[in-house]
Amino acid sequence: MTKKEKTDPSEKSKDLFISIASHKLFTPITVIKLRIELLLNDRSLTKSVRGQLNETLKSVAKLEDFANVLLRISDVIEVKDDDIREINVKKLITAVISDFTDTAMQKKIKFKIDYDKNTLIKVNFKDSYLRYILSSIIENSIKYGKDGGHINVECSISNKKVNISVADDGAGIPENELNMLFRSFFRGTNVQKLDVNGYGLSLYTVKLLVDRLGGKIRGESRESAGTKFTIEFKNNS
Structure with missing residues (x-):
């Protein structure tokens, strides 16, 4: 089975965007996540600041989850198989x-x-x-x-x-x-x-x-x- 050809340029553009975005998002997400976790290790943080950092970390986790969804879509776009x-x-x-x-x-x-x-x-x-x-x-x-x-x-x-x-x-x-x-x-x-x-x-x-x-x-x-x-x-x- 060969990958189906697409005739709609907008669909090709969408696939390309998803493929690029899914890979490009992970590096900044990882950096942000690590830095927040390092900041949370600081025992001198006030309760208010610690709470804000934890909320930010939750938002980063949601973004990471979304990036994983895009990555799965990117993998699907590249599906190619023909063995019975x-x-x-x-x-x-x-x-x-x-x-x-x-x-x-x-x-x-x-x-x-x-x-x-x-x-x-x-x-x-x-x-x-x-x-x-x-x-x-x-x-x-x-x-x-x-x-x-x-x-x-x-x-x-x-x-x-x-x-x-x-x-x-x-x-x-x-x-x-x-x-x-x-x-x-x-x-x-x-x-x-x-x-x-x-x-x-x-x-x-x-x-x-x-x-x-x-x-x-x-x-x-x-x-x-x-x-x-x-x-x-x-x-x-």
């Missing part, structure tokens, strides 16, 4: 859900998983890419899911296609905003009122990666009723 690999989807999904067990438990969210009998697929990309896609979607479902809610993960496999869906019963997205679901920096107007941190880049990155891997992704949602994402890839079995 066999992946056990059941094993992969179980591992991803296991990663989020503690986070889900904090909100008392329960998972329901439905697999086909055959869980082996052959795709032309690394399993780490699929793991990243599922992790991002499930993390999103937990983040915006309701306390005591459910997340349903379904996987259906045929000789030609692999379909995996993740559905929650959380905040959902207003109908008039669904067309912006995979845009960079998009966050639904309804979730902006919630106390949930985010940059509006996770679904953009997922869509970018799914496209790079020759797959499809779609989102369905109803405000206050939840969101469902379905990804589809070619099965080379």
